[in-house]
Amino acid sequence: MDEKSYMKLFMEPESVALIGVSRGTGDGSFNILENMMNYGYSGKIYPVNPKTTEILGKQVYKNVKDIEGDVDLAVISTPRDAVLDAVRDCADADIKAIIVVTQGFADGDARGRRLQENLVEIARENELRILGPNTMGVLNAAKNFSTSFIPFKMSKSPIGLISQSGLFFPGFPGLGFGKGVDVGNACDVDCEDVLEYFGEDPDIKLIFVHIEGVENGKRFLEISKRVTAKKPVIALKSGRSERGVKAVASHTGSLAGKDEIYDAAFRQAGIIRVYDVDELQEISKALLNFPSMVGKKIAGIVYPGAAGVMLSDACEEFGLEIAELSEETVKHIKPLFPDWMRIENPVDIWIAGMNHGVKKVFEVVLDAVLSDKNVDAVICVVFPPDTQGYSEEIFDLSDVIEKESSRNKPIAIWMFGKEQERFSGKLEGQKNVAAFSSLRNAAKALSVLSRSRKYNSGVGHKGAPIKSEDRV
Amino acid sequence: MDEKSYMKLFMEPESVALIGVSRGTGDGSFNILENMMNYGYSGKIYPVNPKTTEILGKQVYKNVKDIEGDVDLAVISTPRDAVLDAVRDCADADIKAIIVVTQGFADGDARGRRLQENLVEIARENELRILGPNTMGVLNAAKNFSTSFIPFKMSKSPIGLISQSGLFFPGFPGLGFGKGVDVGNACDVDCEDVLEYFGEDPDIKLIFVHIEGVENGKRFLEISKRVTAKKPVIALKSGRSERGVKAVASHTGSLAGKDEIYDAAFRQAGIIRVYDVDELQEISKALLNFPSMVGKKIAGIVYPGAAGVMLSDACEEFGLEIAELSEETVKHIKPLFPDWMRIENPVDIWIAGMNHGVKKVFEVVLDAVLSDKNVDAVICVVFPPDTQGYSEEIFDLSDVIEKESSRNKPIAIWMFGKEQERFSGKLEGQKNVAAFSSLRNAAKALSVLSRSRKYNSGVGHKGAPIKSEDRV
Numbered sequence: 001m002d003e004k005s006y007m008k009l010f011m012e013p014e015s016v017a018l019i020g021v022s023r024g025t026g027d028g029s030f031n032i033l034e035n036m037m038n039y040g041y042s043g044k045i046y047p048v049n050p051k052t053t054e055i056l057g058k059q060v061y062k063n064v065k066d067i068e069g070d071v072d073l074a075v076i077s078t079p080r081d082a083v084l085d086a087v088r089d090c091a092d093a094d095i096k097a098i099i100v101v102t103q104g105f106a107d108g109d110a111r112g113r114r115l116q117e118n119l120v121e122i123a124r125e126n127e128l129r130i131l132g133p134n135t136m137g138v139l140n141a142a143k144n145f146s147t148s149f150i151p152f153k154m155s156k157s158p159i160g161l162i163s164q165s166g167l168f169f170p171g172f173p174g175l176g177f178g179k180g181v182d183v184g185n186a187c188d189v190d191c192e193d194v195l196e197y198f199g200e201d202p203d204i205k206l207i208f209v210h211i212e213g214v215e216n217g218k219r220f221l222e223i224s225k226r227v228t229a230k231k232p233v234i235a236l237k238s239g240r241s242e243r244g245v246k247a248v249a250s251h252t253g254s255l256a257g258k259d260e261i262y263d264a265a266f267r268q269a270g271i272i273r274v275y276d277v278d279e280l281q282e283i284s285k286a287l288l289n290f291p292s293m294v295g296k297k298i299a300g301i302v303y304p305g306a307a308g309v310m311l312s313d314a315c316e317e318f319g320l321e322i323a324e325l326s327e328e329t330v331k332h333i334k335p336l337f338p339d340w341m342r343i344e345n346p347v348d349i350w351i352a353g354m355n356h357g358v359k360k361v362f363e364v365v366l367d368a369v370l371s372d373k374n375v376d377a378v379i380c381v382v383f384p385p386d387t388q389g390y391s392e393e394i395f396d397l398s399d400v401i402e403k404e405s406s407r408n409k410p411i412a413i414w415m416f417g418k419e420q421e422r423f424s425g426k427l428e429g430q431k432n433v434a435a436f437s438s439l440r441n442a443a444k445a446l447s448v449l450s451r452s453r454k455y456n457s458g459v460g461h462k463g464a465p466i467k468s469e470d471r472v
Numbered sequence: 473m474d475e476k477s478y479m480k481l482f483m484e485p486e487s488v489a490l491i492g493v494s495r496g497t498g499d500g501s502f503n504i505l506e507n508m509m510n511y512g513y514s515g516k517i518y519p520v521n522p523k524t525t526e527i528l529g530k531q532v533y534k535n536v537k538d539i540e541g542d543v544d545l546a547v548i549s550t551p552r553d554a555v556l557d558a559v560r561d562c563a564d565a566d567i568k569a570i571i572v573v574t575q576g577f578a579d580g581d582a583r584g585r586r587l588q589e590n591l592v593e594i595a596r597e598n599e600l601r602i603l604g605p606n607t608m609g610v611l612n613a614a615k616n617f618s619t620s621f622i623p624f625k626m627s628k629s630p631i632g633l634i635s636q637s638g639l640f641f642p643g644f645p646g647l648g649f650g651k652g653v654d655v656g657n658a659c660d661v662d663c664e665d666v667l668e669y670f671g672e673d674p675d676i677k678l679i680f681v682h683i684e685g686v687e688n689g690k691r692f693l694e695i696s697k698r699v700t701a702k703k704p705v706i707a708l709k710s711g712r713s714e715r716g717v718k719a720v721a722s723h724t725g726s727l728a729g730k731d732e733i734y735d736a737a738f739r740q741a742g743i744i745r746v747y748d749v750d751e752l753q754e755i756s757k758a759l760l761n762f763p764s765m766v767g768k769k770i771a772g773i774v775y776p777g778a779a780g781v782m783l784s785d786a787c788e789e790f791g792l793e794i795a796e797l798s799e800e801t802v803k804h805i806k807p808l809f810p811d812w813m814r815i816e817n818p819v820d821i822w823i824a825g826m827n828h829g830v831k832k833v834f835e836v837v838l839d840a841v842l843s844d845k846n847v848d849a850v851i852c853v854v855f856p857p858d859t860q861g862y863s864e865e866i867f868d869l870s871d872v873i874e875k876e877s878s879r880n881k882p883i884a885i886w887m888f889g890k891e892q893e894r895f896s897g898k899l900e901g902q903k904n905v906a907a908f909s910s911l912r913n914a915a916k917a918l919s920v921l922s923r924s925r926k927y928n929s930g931v932g933h934k935g936a937p938i939k940s941e942d943r944v
Contacts, residue, residue: 028829028830030826080812103810103822103823104810104812104813104823107777108810108812108813108814109812109813109814111812112812150855163778164778165776165777165778165779166776166778166822167775167776167778167779167888170855170856171855171856171888173888210778212778212781238778238781238782238785239781239785240785240788240789241784241785241787241788241789242788243784243785243787243788243794244781244782244784244785244788246784246816247777247780247781247783247784247816247818248781275912276910276911276912277888277910278909278910303639304637304638304639305579305637305719306635306636306637306638306639306682306684306710307637307639308719309684309710309711309716309719309720310710310716311719312713312715312716312718312719313710313711313712313713313715313716315713315715316712316713316714316715316716317712317713322715338575338576338580340552340576340580340581340583340584341576341580341581342581344718344719346719350575350638351575351576354502357500358500383622383642383643384642384643416639416643416645416749437750438748438749438750439748440747440748
């Protein structure tokens, strides 16, 4: 069986055996069977537990070998001393894909490390593949399928998650992820296997990889290069520090290795590196919501002038340029401004807005800069509507966005103040628009976008904006 | 009249003349009089406008000289060509403090720059002080007083804001600010005047300065040093970049100057420098909510192990240390963990929580590390409650916090996932607790705190936590 077919057994099995599933159900019971049923998985589920005959109305088998039908995938969550026997039983039952949820292997003591080696031996002997141990397993929102023992809401997002931790399953920011694999201790199925699979998966438009350590650097590089040629890959490498390296060893038993080596490898492989989860959120938002950015010249529309200064700082910091507005643009918007005011980019619309209405001025200026050949993207700074004389209708940009001239330029918005979260939803329901939590984050995200133009960005949702109902 | 008395006229006047106040009221009218009345200012207000006799039920004067009573402060918002005459009228009426809201002076064209010079001449001749031009003026929540033409909610926060822009008036993050001055073009009253005033003001526990350019570096340094000896000063310097410098010139007419010079000056003056608004929010939160940090040794309590790795990375990045837990601590918490698991810092409570209940384990471990002499502060990583088997009661830490042993150590929390905002309120209602938007931000804020121990932090609210009702 080739790599891809194995991954398919993990990601979209038609039948699953749950070995060691708990009898306890309800809040705080971490019952995989209960979660799986609640998610609405439509495949066959065979719970296995020698101590009972029925859980949640499902027939329970004493042993996985007693199951009559074919089993695509087994999920083992027994205590660790029972895991090897369970895997052998799976081998006997000709099951080719196994998730070992149980902890206490390479992430534990010396005995745990030996047990993990034994796991690998059994896998090799029987030509079966093991995901884990020490994992929450997989999630596939397209199939309403997850092996997570922590219940959470799924999201039909075009982001694929590859992680060495369950941390990101309930805690993924922003859009959430549509498919995900926690490789855990990665005794067999590893980050690269999943990377390759997501690289081929048409549902996945952007891949996020959380890495603590890579065993086979050459293979990682090869596969990454192939995948980043097709879609953006964002990586968060933890275990960067001396102490972090130590913590990795006790977390997944991986070798974190020197950070500089990873840095070079990411660059070589065309992987976008982030250092924190909020950075991931902002950059993936830009890559998925925005069209491609042809150059790196920015027009700024700011409400108070001070924001223009901050915007210029942020653009320069992240390698973007402040566009020289064309004479035509300046001429077109000039009548809105007082005579004494020189029109410069970033355009400060404070006083024009006070004189002619904020919405009108904002729309005229936005339309003008979007139509300007010298401009590749726009960053707008807007006041929070709850503290301002203007109403929420300023967030309806449809008149401007629908114009032919404006079609294919990103509009990044930083709304300062309190209500960022509430209004970013409204803003991002619109094509080519995304809201960011700070000016520097907006600039950073556009900077990554401008360096990622090969991806024909924004195709995440077939050119349509990512709507709030797609959110977790 | 000395510096302080002048500032008092600006900040807590007993009577105010509003020259050039608009007849238009309601949404989008930017009417200073209307705002001032809505804020609940209890002093006398004298609107001045030759074109009408009454606005919002108040008698309107043709000229400021017609007002019978004493006037502490005049606020001028006429068109720019009427400003000089209005200031002369104020001088004739013996008004010593004047705010010029009007734009189009050094922030505008050559004529504007000349007009600003004239303003300064009149001020010097008549021994009066001018704030602005190009300013939203002042805000003093303690007196329900503001000259802002944009209406917004006030906050009784212990933060003093000094800004070269109105940007921060409606857009101040987090706690909001309790008193603030927009120095605008700073033709006369400048950043240093306000800094000195806030330095002496017992209501102000932390000062935030937004600077575009400083005219008199020596004076800035002298005053800053005096103030930072007493209370923390956080600065955001914009106009860092080449383009930003240019934008500063057209915004307030200031010279932004070389960024390295500011950097050195801030260090020498003991000013904490931030680069974005979110950084300001997180650091001021730590300085105001937390007690002093005696050393820089951190205990981590993390829910999944991967977060421990990220926590270690973040601490090392910002110069904090991961504490060696005492034998006593390890012995005390050991029984909660499986035999194969080595207790290390950061403490991964995932499996212990699954076996013994998250709330119980979290409390026992938190209590143990807080009591540990090797630990100066705690960073906790917690799951978002909406996706998790546990209930919101995990956020009630009162049993642990009330113990004598735990009294004076900061507890920083990063709750990942969706519901950060909603739960940070609950968490921060508790003493010594603050929630941060990322692990790196938590570490950065604690790092600043550990270097600010001279301030006896957390006195912002007399040792009590900052409650959500104090928020904007």
